[in-house]
Amino acid sequence: MEFHFGRLIDHVQLRVADLEASRRFYQATLRALGRDLSGGGDWYFHADELFVTAAGEEPVSRVHLAFQTRDQAHVDAVYQAMLGAGGRDNGPPGFRDYHRGYYGAFVLDPDGNNIEAVYHGPADRSATSVVLTPTALPDATA
Numbered sequence: 525m526e527f528h529f530g531r532l533i534d535h536v537q538l539r540v541a542d543l544e545a546s547r548r549f550y551q552a553t554l555r556a557l558g559r560d561l562s563g564g565g566d567w568y569f570h571a572d573e574l575f576v577t578a579a580g581e582e583p584v585s586r587v588h589l590a591f592q593t594r595d596q597a598h599v600d601a602v603y604q605a606m607l608g609a610g611g612r613d614n615g616p617p618g619f620r621d622y623h624r625g626y627y628g629a630f631v632l633d634p635d636g637n638n639i640e641a642v643y644h645g646p647a648d649r650s651a652t653s654v655v656l657t658p659t660a661l662p663d664a665t666a
Contacts, residue, residue, distance in 0.1 A: 536589060538637060539579040543567065545610060545634040546576050552609035553639065556602040557591055590640035596627045602641035603629035610634055617641075 540546040547561075547569055554560055554571050561571050568577040574589075593599050600617045607613065615630035622628075625645020633639050 533573065535573040535575055536587070537575045537577060538585040538587065538589075538635070539577055539582050540633075540635045541579055541584050542634055543569075543576070543578045549606065549609045549611060549633050550574070550576060552605045553591070553602060556605035557593065557598075557641075584635045585637055586635075588638040588640065590628070590642045593641050593643045596643055599627055599629050599641045599643050603631060606631040606633075606639060606641070611639065614638055 538546070547564070550569070550571070551561060559571060561569050563570055567580075568575060570576065579585075591602065593602055596617070603617050611631035611633055613630075614632045615628070617629040618627065620626045620628055623644070626642070627645070628640050628642040630638055630640050
């Protein structure tokens with residue numbers, strides 16, 4: 525079995541009712557993952573491909589979002605961080621029958637999005653990340 529990541533999704537945007545509650549939740553989640561917020565402002569924040577915006581007049585999002593972890597203990601730690609930051613249990617850490625070695629935990633964020641921490645089991649990675657370096661276009665309208 526082989527998984528290919530970093531090829532399909534450019535970014536994910538979540539629209540949330542309470543931006544500050546979501547900022548606290550995702551800040552704690554990202555820190556448990558060894559990451560941090562990349563930026564933000566009064567109406568949004570982001571980390572890598574994840575953008576979280578105030579819903580305003582739009583409906584809030586209802587999605588499933590899974591974060592990769594390095595091992596089972598890391599799934600457990602991320603799960604606890606999410607619960608400690610206002611998340612609600614939606615499936616405690618444990619093996620799932622999705623495929624052999626799949627270990628995950630599920631928490632509902634402040635808006636009810638199903639957030640998962642997952643470890644797929646031991647695997648070799650071809651790269652730690654995909655690096656894109658924009659190049660100048662000859663014509664900005666091209």
